[in-house]
Each structure stands twice: as C-alpha cells, then as structure tokens.
Amino acid sequence: MRFEIGLVAALAMLVGCSGGEEAKTGTTGSETPSTEKALVVFSQANSQDPWRKVFDAETKAAAAKHQKHFEFDMQDAAGDPGKQNNIVDTFIVKQPKVLLISPTDDGVKPSVEKAFDAGIPVILLDRDFKGSDKFTAYIGGDNKDIGRQAGEYVAKRLNGKGTVLMIQGIAQIGPTIDRRGGFMEVMAKHPGITVIEGDDCGYQRQKARSYMETFLQKGQKIDCVYGHNDEMAIGARLAWDAANPSGGAAPIFVGIDACQQEVVDLIKSGKLDATFKYPTPGAAGVELAAKIIKGEKPTEKRMILPTEIVTKETADAYMTANPNLAK
Amino acid sequence: MALSARKLGFGWLSHVQRYQGLIGLLLLLVVAYSLDAKHFYDPRNLANILNQLAVPGILAVGMTFVILTGGIDLSVGSLLGLLNCVVSTWIVAGTGLVPSIAYTLFLGIAIGGGIGYIVSATRLQPFIVTLAAMVSLRGVAYVYTNNGTVSGLGDKLNFLIAPQLGIPLSAWIMLGLTGVSALVLWGTVFGRNVYALGGNEEAARYAGLRLTWIRVGAYAANGLCVAIAALIFTARNTNGDPSAGTAYELDAITAVVVGGTSLLGGYGGVLGTFVGAMFIVCLNVLLILKGVNTYVGMGWKGLIILIAVYLQSVGRRR
Incomplete structure (x- = not known):
C-alpha cells in the first residue's frame, strides 16, 4: 500500500514540478518573480497555424524586452471558446494589469466583458466582437x-x-x-x-x-x-x-x-x-500594454495595421x- | 469484483480503487497548495472553479449512465454543439425561453434515446454507433447554422449562471443532478438494471431484463444531461457555435474514469464521477494559473487517464 500511494504521490509531485518548470520556460521574465511586478496576460485563440506561431513569437519577443516592467503569462485555448472563457476567468483571479486576447469567436465575449468590468484594460488582438465596446483597444489587420x-x-x-x-x-x-x-x-x-x-x-x-x-x-x-x-x-x-x-x-x-x-x-x-x-498584432499589443501600465491612455480605440502585396x-x-x- | 481483488491479497487495493478519485483530488489540492496557494485558494477562484465545473460535470454524470451499461458515448461533444446552436437560434428568433428550453431538453432526450435504440437494435459496438453520431451531429450543426455562428442572444440565459445563495445556479443544477442520479442508480429498479446490464449482459438477458429499454433509458438520461450542459454552455458563451463542444466527450470520459467507474461497465457511480469532474476542473485551473502550455497539459491529462484505468484493472485480471 505504501508503495502504491508513494507512486501516486510521486506522480503528483512530478505534475507539480513540471508545472513549475513549464511556467518558467513558457513565460518570459519570470526568472525573478516578485509579487510587486505588474502582470500582463495573453490569451491566444490557438497556436496551430504558421501565422499564429509568428504571432506568438513576436508577442513573446516584445514581452521579453519589457521584462523589467512586467511579468508576462500566456495561455492557448486550442481554438475552443469554452476553454478560452475558462482561461480568461482564471486569469482574472490573478488580477493582471492588462489582458491581451485574441478571441476564438464571439463566445468569449462574456468573460472578456467580465474582465473589463472588473477594471482590467482589455486589448483585443486580430478579432473583435460584434456589438460590444467593452474593450480598451483593438489592434488588427483589415x-x-x-x-x-x-x-x-x-x-x-x-x-x-x-x-x-x-x-x-x-x-x-x-x-x-x-x-x-x-x-x-x-x-x-x-x-x-x-x-x-x-x-x-x-x-x-x-x-x-x-x-x-x-x-x-x-x-x-x-x-x-x-x-x-x-x-x-x-x-x-x-x-x-x-x-x-x-x-x-x-x-x-x-x-x-x-x-x-x-x-x-x-x-x-x-x-x-x-x-x-x-x-500580426502581438508586438503592437505588448507595446500598448506597456504604455497602459505607465499610465498612458491609448490614443486610438482601433489600430489598423497595414497590409502589403508580396x-x-x-x-x-x-x-x-x-x-x-x-x- | 472487489471480492476477486481481496482473494488475491489485494484487500487494500479495492479501497484505493473505490476512492481513487478522492485520493487523486486530495493530492491535487495539496500540490495546488504548494504551487500557488495565493491564487488557487483565493475565494474568487472557488467561484471560478464552480463556474467551470457545471458543463464538464453534467456531461460526466450523463456519461456515467452510459459507461455503467458497458457502453461509451463519443457523440456528446457534437450533440452539445448542435443543441447550443438550436437553443440560440430559437431564442434569437424570438421564441419564448420556456419553449426553447423545453425543446432543447426534448431533443437531447430524443437523440440520446435514439442512439441507445440503435446500439441495442443493431448490436453494433457503442463506440462505432456513437462515433457515427459524433460525425453526423457535428455536420448537422453546421448545416443548421448555415456555417455561421448565431449571435444576438444577449443575457437571456444568464439566470442559469447567476449566483444563487452564493454559488452559480449552474453549480446547484450540477449538484442536484448528481444527487438525483445517485438516487436513480442506487434506489430504483431502472438503476439496478443499468448495473446488471453492464455487469453481465448475458446474465441480465437470461434474467429476463428488457435490455433495449435499459439502454434507451441510459442513453436518454445521457442526452438529457447533454441538453442541460448545452443550455449552461450557451448561457456562458452567449452564442451558438457549430464547433462548440469539440472533444468535450473526452473530458467527460476522463472524469468518469478518474472517478472510479469501470469502462467495462457495472461498477462505479456518479458520486465518484463528481469527484472526477472536480479533479479535471481543478487540474485545468491549476495548469492555467501556473502558465503550463495547453498542449503539455493535454499530455498530462492523457497520462492521468492511463494511470486511473490501470489502477482500476489491477487485481481484476482473470
């Protein structure tokens, strides 16, 4: 019995430890966690296509530049709006200073509005919601x-x-x-x-x-x-x-x-x-988040990034x- | 079954098997305490967990009925998606709340019961029948919504997730459904028959049980649970999305298995399933709080299913 319970405990510890490790590698700027540092969270819709991968990479790179100013944490909803609602709800518990989100679809509106109503500035990336103005800024292509x-x-x-x-x-x-x-x-x-x-x-x-x-x-x-x-x-x-x-x-x-x-x-x-x-709107989103943390207001509510032909x-x-x- | 384990000198093992979900959940809560007590044990997180619990929890309660008969239902995610679209479309079109909800519940029961009847009548494996249903129902959801999402629902269903006496109504519904299901399974003829069918189908047949109706009943109960979960899902997402609920059957099955119900049927119950669902949701929340990559989290969940099923099978080999 001791052996079996020990086994289960060891496995649970393993889950725990690897969770900790993952948090360190998965987030930039968490090497010296301090409770006073501001937190910026990013909820990505999915990371399954090449465009989203570039989006992720550029967002992380931009956040790494700001690691002195804030901690950065991101979660991927694997394309499931139900899951993304859960992620945003859980993020709210951590009381971030800014929420960056690329919504999977309109189904995420309730949790995003909840975050906004709780006083967390919301920056929508790439997709916005029909008929809702409960967000701080939108950044995306046209x-x-x-x-x-x-x-x-x-x-x-x-x-x-x-x-x-x-x-x-x-x-x-x-x-x-x-x-x-x-x-x-x-x-x-x-x-x-x-x-x-x-x-x-x-x-x-x-x-x-x-x-x-x-x-x-x-x-x-x-x-x-x-x-x-x-x-x-x-x-x-x-x-x-x-x-x-x-x-x-x-x-x-x-x-x-x-x-x-x-x-x-x-x-x-x-x-x-x-x-x-x-x-990809990630880098612009992180820059705007940094401004908001400094106390600046976004100059425009909708920032449209230009396209070009190749x-x-x-x-x-x-x-x-x-x-x-x-x- | 516990007897056979005892004979092999694994007396304690049957206790572990019976309470494996609870042991797992307690371990997880300890791990959560050591990793992120500040956020995990924040009262706001309790509300958050209860909010997230209803949909997978109710799906898992329904799945328990089916698994107890020795079956499985892979179509619940697709059915949830379809009913999500149906109830949204009806409400957006101006139909009253009561008829819309009643129709959704009726459809859930009818489709669930229909699947149970097909399983019984064709004697095909439930895996195959519900796999077919999973594909078809998803297709129907896309056709029904003409490939779009249904929006404009507003907060018409918000009462389902609004707090009542401190916790969301959806959590009350889940608790109530778990209690009623426990009573049905343990205290009614139908419930005992579900166990009998899953425990030994041949014996149940020779005992003169009407297997078709037991199956239809179990799958219909599952369909009703899916419909209730779909209503709560719709209340949370405030739109109809034909892709909603993709792969939710896996979380439901995981909760049932972690909760100690045997995939072979005939052994287990909904109280274990409740604990299993709690385990899954707490694990999800902890993974998000600790910033673990979603896909790494999926890997861990797979491993946990494997361990849970293995623990169930130890000492039961013939």
Missing part, C-alpha cells in the same frame, strides 16, 4: 481591405475574364467572412469573372490539397486559385503539380498571410503568384523587412 486588394490583383491579372476557384477558410469566423466579402465586392464589378466557391478547408494545407485533387478530377478549366490563406494556396498548388507532372499553363495562385519563409520562396520560384501580408518583384525586399518569418 481583412476586408486585404480581400479587396486580392480581388483587384486577380481582376488585373485575368484582364477581367476567367474563372476563379476560391478555397475557403473556417466558415463561421470573421476573417473568412471578410476575406471572402472584400474579394466578392471587387468581383461584382467584373462580370466576366466567374467565382467558384470552394469548400471550407479550415485554413489547412492538407484539406485544401485533398479538395483540389478532387476538384481537378472534374477537368474544369480554372484561371486562378484564391486561397483565404497561404497554407491552402500551397495545398492547392501541390495538388495541381501532382495532377500536371509535365507542367503546362498553371492558373494564378494567390494567398493571404505572407508570414512564412516557404511562401516567399514559392513566390520567388513562381509556384505562387502573390500573397498579402496579414500583420510578388516576385518585391519578395527579397519583403524578406529583409520581415526577419521573423516562420521557417
């Missing part, structure tokens, strides 16, 4: 504008005539709705272009690849593939290459995000034609300007 710019680029490349296959991201979330909406807005002005609304491929490369493989079985001619992110554009391109081993005239491939080394390389080699930068011509310059691209 997906609708990106969708429009992608539409303009495609219309110009196709000279206003042709067929576009749009491979879609997670159907119910804002970025997908805007990347689709902005694009379709421009397409409405070009009646010569037909848009085929492809499946929800969840922003995932392998799903887009399987979808494209099946689509190509139909033998329908397409002039352009517009993916709601680069991963899906790459998946579609891989499927195209597999179906056309001898090459031939490929359609134009356009993606969004421009956060990976691989994408820039593919643009340089001509496998992808263009992508649009979707700026093509073969601009690829090298883009790489120099953005050293933190995902490998």
Whole structure:
C-alpha cells in the first residue's frame, strides 16, 4: 500500500514540478518573480497555424524586452471558446494589469466583458466582437481591405475574364467572412469573372490539397486559385503539380498571410503568384500594454495595421523587412 | 469484483480503487497548495472553479449512465454543439425561453434515446454507433447554422449562471443532478438494471431484463444531461457555435474514469464521477494559473487517464 500511494504521490509531485518548470520556460521574465511586478496576460485563440506561431513569437519577443516592467503569462485555448472563457476567468483571479486576447469567436465575449468590468484594460488582438465596446483597444489587420486588394490583383491579372476557384477558410469566423466579402465586392464589378466557391478547408494545407485533387478530377478549366490563406494556396498548388507532372499553363495562385519563409520562396520560384501580408498584432499589443501600465491612455480605440502585396518583384525586399518569418 | 481483488491479497487495493478519485483530488489540492496557494485558494477562484465545473460535470454524470451499461458515448461533444446552436437560434428568433428550453431538453432526450435504440437494435459496438453520431451531429450543426455562428442572444440565459445563495445556479443544477442520479442508480429498479446490464449482459438477458429499454433509458438520461450542459454552455458563451463542444466527450470520459467507474461497465457511480469532474476542473485551473502550455497539459491529462484505468484493472485480471 505504501508503495502504491508513494507512486501516486510521486506522480503528483512530478505534475507539480513540471508545472513549475513549464511556467518558467513558457513565460518570459519570470526568472525573478516578485509579487510587486505588474502582470500582463495573453490569451491566444490557438497556436496551430504558421501565422499564429509568428504571432506568438513576436508577442513573446516584445514581452521579453519589457521584462523589467512586467511579468508576462500566456495561455492557448486550442481554438475552443469554452476553454478560452475558462482561461480568461482564471486569469482574472490573478488580477493582471492588462489582458491581451485574441478571441476564438464571439463566445468569449462574456468573460472578456467580465474582465473589463472588473477594471482590467482589455486589448483585443486580430478579432473583435460584434456589438460590444467593452474593450480598451483593438489592434488588427483589415481583412476586408486585404480581400479587396486580392480581388483587384486577380481582376488585373485575368484582364477581367476567367474563372476563379476560391478555397475557403473556417466558415463561421470573421476573417473568412471578410476575406471572402472584400474579394466578392471587387468581383461584382467584373462580370466576366466567374467565382467558384470552394469548400471550407479550415485554413489547412492538407484539406485544401485533398479538395483540389478532387476538384481537378472534374477537368474544369480554372484561371486562378484564391486561397483565404497561404497554407491552402500551397495545398492547392501541390495538388495541381501532382495532377500536371509535365507542367503546362498553371492558373494564378494567390494567398493571404505572407508570414512564412516557404511562401516567399514559392513566390520567388513562381509556384505562387502573390500573397498579402496579414500583420500580426502581438508586438503592437505588448507595446500598448506597456504604455497602459505607465499610465498612458491609448490614443486610438482601433489600430489598423497595414497590409502589403508580396510578388516576385518585391519578395527579397519583403524578406529583409520581415526577419521573423516562420521557417 | 472487489471480492476477486481481496482473494488475491489485494484487500487494500479495492479501497484505493473505490476512492481513487478522492485520493487523486486530495493530492491535487495539496500540490495546488504548494504551487500557488495565493491564487488557487483565493475565494474568487472557488467561484471560478464552480463556474467551470457545471458543463464538464453534467456531461460526466450523463456519461456515467452510459459507461455503467458497458457502453461509451463519443457523440456528446457534437450533440452539445448542435443543441447550443438550436437553443440560440430559437431564442434569437424570438421564441419564448420556456419553449426553447423545453425543446432543447426534448431533443437531447430524443437523440440520446435514439442512439441507445440503435446500439441495442443493431448490436453494433457503442463506440462505432456513437462515433457515427459524433460525425453526423457535428455536420448537422453546421448545416443548421448555415456555417455561421448565431449571435444576438444577449443575457437571456444568464439566470442559469447567476449566483444563487452564493454559488452559480449552474453549480446547484450540477449538484442536484448528481444527487438525483445517485438516487436513480442506487434506489430504483431502472438503476439496478443499468448495473446488471453492464455487469453481465448475458446474465441480465437470461434474467429476463428488457435490455433495449435499459439502454434507451441510459442513453436518454445521457442526452438529457447533454441538453442541460448545452443550455449552461450557451448561457456562458452567449452564442451558438457549430464547433462548440469539440472533444468535450473526452473530458467527460476522463472524469468518469478518474472517478472510479469501470469502462467495462457495472461498477462505479456518479458520486465518484463528481469527484472526477472536480479533479479535471481543478487540474485545468491549476495548469492555467501556473502558465503550463495547453498542449503539455493535454499530455498530462492523457497520462492521468492511463494511470486511473490501470489502477482500476489491477487485481481484476482473470
């Protein structure tokens, strides 16, 4: 009996110890924990795609610069709004000075409003809530504008005539709705272009690849593939290459995000034609948090970070300007 | 079953097995005390834990019925997602609260009972039937909401999570449901039949029990629990999301197993499950407070399931 209980106790201790270790490596600036130091917490929606990985890396890097001023703690909700509510509720217990959050969807609104009502400044990153102004500031890109710019680029490349296959991201979330909406807005002005609304491929490369493989079985001619992110554009391109081993005239491939080394390389080699930068808001969020802790008020409630197009011509310059691209 | 363990000279082991959830929970509370007493034992954190407990706790109570029959239900996460969308859509469309809630509860019971009937009628493994239901119900949720989320619910369901006598109504509901389920399982013919079916199906059949109805009853009870959990989930998230509840069945199963109920059926009960759910939620909260990476936390949870199931099986091998 003693042995078994000892075993269970040892395991429990192990959980405890590794918890402590993880807290040290997972958070920047906690080497010398002091109770007086301010705490900034960051609730990430998920860390599963390359864009979020760059987002995480840049946020942590920015927080590391401020480790003299505040402690930084982050948690990832693995895409589950229920879990993110739990995380935010638990964060509130720790009484942080600023809450940074990239919400999974509108379902997180209640806990975020609870934090705001408790007097914690809330900085929303990348996504905001419909019909709620209970936040201190919002920082993000403009997906609708990106969708429009992608539409303009495609219309110009196709000279206003042709067929576009749009491979879609997670159907119910804002970025997908805007990347689709902005694009379709421009397409409405070009009646010569037909848009085929492809499946929800969840922003995932392998799903887009399987979808494209099946689509190509139909033998329908397409002039352009517009993916709601680069991963899906790459998946579609891989499927195209597999179906056309001898090459031939490929359609134009356009993606969004421009956060990976691989994408820039593919643009340089001509496998992808263009992508649009979707700026990561983490670093700007941490800087704003630092200002708030110093007692400054944010100058604007909504800070929109600009996009830019990346093509073969601009690829090298883009790489120099953005050293933190995902490998 | 405890007898066989005793025969092998493991008399004490049956006690560990019976109270493994409680032992685990107490150990966890000690660990929490040593790691972060300041935040973990803050009264606000108690409210926080109770708030988080209701959904996984109620799902786990329902899952206990199914597991006691020797079955398993992988579809509860998907059913929760669907009912989350249904109740949101109804309320946003202007239907009154009472009909919306009644309809949600009815759907939960009907779908749960239907799954139980299919398991019984086809004699397929519950794992397969509920896996199919998990996929289909998730698809239905997306079709039902036309791939979008349903918002505009406001605080219409907020009464479910508002504090009553110091703790959230959702926590009261969970406690009440656990108590009622304990009474049903231990004090009614239906409850004894659930144990009989899970303990030895052949014997139960020869004893003339109507196995189909016991199964339908157990799965319907589970469906009712899922519906109640879905209402509380909706109150907390204030929207309908077709992806809601993804993988929640795993937390429910973990709570049941940690609580000492045998996955083979026929042994265990809802009081253990309550402790198991408390364990899972306290573990989640502690992992968040200590800043442990979510995915590392998932690794630990898997290990804990393995240990719990192993402890259950020690001394019971034939």
